[in-house]
Amino acid sequence: MSINVTVWNEFRHEIEMENVKAIYPNGMHMTIKSFLEKEEDLIVRTATLDEKDHGLTDDVLNNTDVLLWWGHANHGDVRDDIVEKVCQRVRGGMGIIVLHSGHFSKVFKRLTGSNCGLKWRDIGEKCRVWTVKPNHPIAKGIGDGIELEHEEMYGEPFGIPDPDELVFLSWFKGGEVFRSGCVFNIERGKMFYFQPGHEAYPIYHNEMIQKVITNATKYVAPTCEIIDTNVGDWIKKPLEEI
């Protein structure tokens, strides 16, 4: 069974900043699409902020099983009605992967019910992503962890609800730690947050990072029908004979 994946990207840094463009000439979404579609069972398209409806029309969303989300400086430009549609689809069963600075996106904040703050420092320090659940499907093939030569630091406390599954923890040379790979169950949907991915470092070109994102795409894919759980009325249940 194939999984329909949509990779959403803000896609402004890659246009406006030369250093980012150098790493991702076609945008991060195209890099992510490239490695995901090596998998036979993944059918991948992309969508970006400056497309009509941010590329997330009803037709696209209704045919998406797993959505990936990369946003950063322009979270405020994402339309509230589209944010709500995305959240409702997750609640109904769509999987979602929120990447890096997406922790501050409207989508992540609404789905966690939280403000999602964290500490940060961008000096391109060394980061080690340690596996804490070696038997988790998202960690398959990762072994003890991943070393990133340069990454932005994200540090605790991370203002989220307790994750349902903690898969990775990050270590930063400057002295901080971070819950960097977290699974949240949101009604019928699964959400994975993954910290690595600052735009100024070639994180999504790293094969181990690619493996995590590929694993996660399959893990959060729905196992039940995606339905609308935002019912206007409750489900009234008659008394059956028992």
Added chain:
Amino acid sequence: MSINVTVWNEFRHEIEMENVKAIYPNGMHMTIKSFLEKEEDLIVRTATLDEKDHGLTDDVLNNTDVLLWWGHANHGDVRDDIVEKVCQRVRGGMGIIVLHSGHFSKVFKRLTGSNCGLKWRDIGEKCRVWTVKPNHPIAKGIGDGIELEHEEMYGEPFGIPDPDELVFLSWFKGGEVFRSGCVFNIERGKMFYFQPGHEAYPIYHNEMIQKVITNATKYVAPTCEIIDTNVGDWIKKPLEEI
């Protein structure tokens, strides 16, 4: 150390419906206030929907450690700006107890990030609230559980994120079960959802139910300073000498 408690109630059924008025002549909030303030360390006030700002002015909220919330048919009348203030205070550390039909309140839906649907049937059937975590502070003194002669049925699936702690499960004579006592950690705040409490039955006059709510009030009370976590910018962290 005393805990400042505010009991919020929609307070319309008790005015409009004779059968409810007969059970709670001064409103459910006054009944709840009465048993809570028997505790030396609880300082209790009330607030209701039809007061100015729903009784939840900044002054009241900023001096509330634990908020209790009972709402039902008029969730839509609660102002969005006040809902947001309540949610922000929970995120920052205030405790909150959501009662019965409050599962469909704006506050509960925003804090869980979910639609919070459930099955229901109101024939006043027997309900047994079973303790599944006997060592939980909220279950202190409850023993195996509580039997309610008449209660509205709430049934699974309950459209919530996985609770962080499951304290009670309810059995209904008509054939359903429900996760009826759930703790959620929302950033720095603790939230307890408790199912019993339909307006047409004298649930809040039951001494065991009163004990649960009293225990829960103390359990969700903040242990850290309540702060504003909705910071406009992230917390930028300089590199210290390490």
Added chain:
Amino acid sequence: MSINVTVWNEFRHEIEMENVKAIYPNGMHMTIKSFLEKEEDLIVRTATLDEKDHGLTDDVLNNTDVLLWWGHANHGDVRDDIVEKVCQRVRGGMGIIVLHSGHFSKVFKRLTGSNCGLKWRDIGEKCRVWTVKPNHPIAKGIGDGIELEHEEMYGEPFGIPDPDELVFLSWFKGGEVFRSGCVFNIERGKMFYFQPGHEAYPIYHNEMIQKVITNATKYVAPTCEIIDTNVGDWIKKPLEEI
């Protein structure tokens, strides 16, 4: 990739009790084997208490990815050295499914670290197994739940550690509830406990029950290499250049 499954059964009731023999003439393990091996990717064998080494030689265990365990009146006859081997393999990554009265097996008690007591009553009352996590792979295809005309009652409090995932809750006509489908993460291994399966009722002939057990077998199958984590010494880690 195929999964090597071993179905272990005490296999004494089916020999000694006519009513059980009538339901499972070749033993419950053979019924379970029959429906599991309809799946292309499952390679299934069986083992029973009265075989040499309970059928669980090193060769069998070392080639088992998922072990199913049904035991009841003769938990005490299972050899401690074999129990320990089973537990070590689970800790190292093997999946395990503990069925019904296996809650009191040495294996389940050692892996949970708990006494695993519960309430019970065997009058063959109606049982409804409700799905509480519709998006869980183990609940795939189950919908709202399963109705069993006759089953033994198991009731809370269930003396276990908090399950990592709660998939099913059972309702019993006589007034009790039970956490009937629970996932536990035990180091590198996944364990699923599933309550239905009293020997005197044809539970394992029920197609929905078969679906749950089939789903669970695939869910607890290892995603990482199964290793020996009972290392005599700790893993001493030299300081690398960082």
Added chain:
Amino acid sequence: MSINVTVWNEFRHEIEMENVKAIYPNGMHMTIKSFLEKEEDLIVRTATLDEKDHGLTDDVLNNTDVLLWWGHANHGDVRDDIVEKVCQRVRGGMGIIVLHSGHFSKVFKRLTGSNCGLKWRDIGEKCRVWTVKPNHPIAKGIGDGIELEHEEMYGEPFGIPDPDELVFLSWFKGGEVFRSGCVFNIERGKMFYFQPGHEAYPIYHNEMIQKVITNATKYVAPTCEIIDTNVGDWIKKPLEEI
């Protein structure tokens, strides 16, 4: 209500090794006792390995609400029958705090059902213990965390079941991270594991570490009666009229 606390210590390093004796002339247990008994509601005694019955007679255990456990090189010398008594009392409701190298004690391994391995390196490197649940009672007064100038490194993967609550994460200068403050619910008992405390560094003289251990002692103290859950038979429940 006062809490009866017993601090158990292997108490051999402090006798055999001059450098340890210099830090803890009367043993770590006496240092821990000293700061705990500053609290009005804590009544503290000690017990050590080389006392009769390791100081854990039935009389002592039956009057202990919270047990602290420090062991290291001599886990094997702890008698199995006493280990089992300790575990049974935890299952029945006694709180327990396992310190540092106690992760490899028989008690911790039995209660977690796991092998509890980890990475380690003892070069006295810098360690930062970060708070990830600022609203947790165990983190009260700790703020963002604790810096330890010299500590043994403990690193992931830590071979434990998923903790029920993750309160602290440790960062080590050499490049590792560790889930250093974990709460586990074991039937009716609460267990807290806390990593800091290598015998060669003055960790238990640190006031912030003392605060964590004091908070934890109160947090794991039983809220329900401590009972024997190792019942020889199940609890047979007759059918009541419902």
